[in-house]
Amino acid sequence: MPTRYDLDxxxxxxxxxxEPRYRVDQVWDxxxxxxxxxxxxxxxxxxxxxxxxNELPTALAPVAEAADRRGDxxxxxxxxxxxxxxxxxxxxxxxxxxxxxxxxxGCAMGCGFCATGQAGFERQLSTGEIVEQVVRAAQRARDDxxxxxxxxxxxxxxxxxxxxxxxxxxxxxxxxxxxxxxHLTISTVGxxxxxxxxxxxxxxxxxxxxxxxxxxxxxxxxxxxxxxxPLSVLMAACADYLRAKGRRLSFEWALIDxxxxxxxxxxxxxxxxxxxxxxxHVNLIPLNPTPGYPTRGTxxxxxxxxxxxxxxxxxxxxxxxxxxxxxxxxxGQLAARVELRGRAPG
Ligand code: SAH
Ligand code: SF4
Numbered sequence: 534m535p536t537r538y539d540l541d542x543x544x545x546x547x548x549x550x551x552e553p554r555y556r557v558d559q560v561w562d563x564x565x566x567x568x569x570x571x572x573x574x575x576x577x578x579x580x581x582x583x584x585x586x587n588e589l590p591t592a593l594a595p596v597a598e599a600a601d602r603r604g605d606x607x608x609x610x611x612x613x614x615x616x617x618x619x620x621x622x623x624x625x626x627x628x629x630x631x632x633x634x635x636x637x638x639g640c641a642m643g644c645g646f647c648a649t650g651q652a653g654f655e656r657q658l659s660t661g662e663i664v665e666q667v668v669r670a671a672q673r674a675r676d677d678x679x680x681x682x683x684x685x686x687x688x689x690x691x692x693x694x695x696x697x698x699x700x701x702x703x704x705x706x707x708x709x710x711x712x713x714x715x716h717l718t719i720s721t722v723g724x725x726x727x728x729x730x731x732x733x734x735x736x737x738x739x740x741x742x743x744x745x746x747x748x749x750x751x752x753x754x755x756x757x758x759x760x761x762x763p764l765s766v767l768m769a770a771c772a773d774y775l776r777a778k779g780r781r782l783s784f785e786w787a788l789i790d791x792x793x794x795x796x797x798x799x800x801x802x803x804x805x806x807x808x809x810x811x812x813x814h815v816n817l818i819p820l821n822p823t824p825g826y827p828t829r830g831t832x833x834x835x836x837x838x839x840x841x842x843x844x845x846x847x848x849x850x851x852x853x854x855x856x857x858x859x860x861x862x863x864x865g866q867l868a869a870r871v872e873l874r875g876r877a878p879g
Contacts (some may be wrong), residue, residue, distance in 0.1 A: 536592035536614070537564065537571075538668060538705070539661030548588050552581065560585065565709040568672045590614075592662045593669065607673060613638065613662060617655050619689055621666040623673055623681075631683035632670035634663055636699050637690025642722050643757045646789065649689045651825035657695045663702035667710060683716045687741070692719050693727025700734070707736055714738050720785060725762045728770040732777040741816070742771060744784040746793050747801035755793070768808055775811045783814045786850075788831035790820075794839050803846035815843060815850035 535544065546557045556577070563574040571577075571585035593611035596618065600607045607623045617638035624631045640647070641654035666688075671681040684706055686692040692699045699719070706712045718739040721727055731740060746752035752759040759767075775782055786802070788794045806813045817840060820830035831839065836852055843850045 534590070534614070536659070536661040536665065537589040538592065538664035539659050540589070548585070556581070561709070564589075564668075566711075568668055568675065592659070592665045593619075604677065607670075609669070611666070613658075615656075619658065619662070619666070621670060621688060623670040625674070625677065625679055629683055630674045630679045630681050631685060632667055632674075632681060633685050633687045634666040634670075635688035635690050636663060636686050636692040636695050640690045641694065642691050644722065644755065646755065646787065646820055646823065646826045646828075648823040648825070651823060657698060658690070660698045660701040660705065663699065664705050664710075667702075667706055667712075671710065682712065683718075684712055685718045685720065685741075687718070687720045691722055691724065693721045693724035693731075696727055696730060703736060703738060722756055722758055723762050723767045724758065725766055725770045728767075728774055732774045737778065737780060739780065739783070740774060741783045741785055742767070743787075744802070744805075745787055745789075747798065747805045751793060751798075755789075764805065768805060771813075772809050775809055779811070781811070781814055782809070783816055785816050785818065787818050787820045788836055788839060790829045790831050790835070792828060794831040794835050796842060799839060799842035799846060799848075803843065803848050806848050812849060815848055816853045817850050818853045 540548065542557060542561060545560060549556045549560065559576055560571065560574065563569045563571065563576075567574075571589050572582050574582060574585075577585070592613060593609075594613075595609055596612045597610040598607065605625045609621045611619050611621065613619065619635040619638050621635065622633040624633070635658060637654065637657055639653050639655035640649045642650055643653075644650040667681070667684055674681040686699065703714075703717055703719075706717060707714050714736040715738075717736075718741055719731065720741040720743060722743050728740065728742075731738070743756065744752075745755050746759075747764070749759060749763050752764060762770075771782055784802075784806075786793070802815065806815075817836060819833075819836050820826075820828070822829060840850045840852055
């Protein structure tokens, strides 16, 4: 059954069949501009409100919610109608508010260092299940006196393996929630057909590629899909993307102690970056510990050192603040532990 944010305007008009035409705009505006519950739309007759509460069911039921001490990071574990679970993380920074959303329940890509990869694939999320994560985060941001301005597809799942629904969600976020395409970022493990397709879209969203290794032997180990789309093929797609879009591309690099944080790794990364027609930007994230992966993240001084090496090699890199590690809230990490530690909402 389609959920509240799965419906497009035509489908909503179907639900509102028999009502005056302007009701479609009223309800659409209520859902996307006011971020309201249908039952709270006081411009509608009471009977209609009650009917809509029934016929436009929400997709997500909060199972657990955890916030860091200052309330700068909020992480939700949601249950979907069929019991599948996904995570969403809201992050308030000094100058912006960002939500990290899931695109699939689980992930089939099998990256060993990733908690979602360790758990395996459950199912695709629908467009509405993705959009509702953003709506809920936007509601919370508003309650916190902030405006949600950025969305990153860096939660559970591989967005390019659920392309159509993710793209429909992107369009909805852009057109109806008013989030600028330049503030939307899709992160991919390197599914080349998805990158090539993204290059043909007209909304200028940002692309992040999770690289983690700049030689095929190591990348095959860390990111198994590299065997299907090796670095030469991936880089060719990235180069074409840059030529088509002229937009900045970023690489994600989770620093794993003694594995991809050596001087040779920095050198290989710099060489790879030099093959691109535009400079790439590297985001360094110290690996978060997960239950199924023994190696720890690079310690703080090693992270700083790696960034310096890159800078000396002419590669721009920033160290991504590891938000909310005290609540296991970092993006891209399904922390099963939230179930144990998070308190139930309400
Ligand atoms: N599947 C997509 C998007 C979700 S993962 C992708 O892989 O890009 C979002 C980011 O979190 C990716 O860069 C991923 O490599 C990273 N990540 C996964 N597990 C991590 C961990 N344990 N510590 C740090 N980053 C991690
Ligand atoms: Fe999937 Fe991304 Fe995790 Fe790899 S890192 S298993 S692609 S979610």
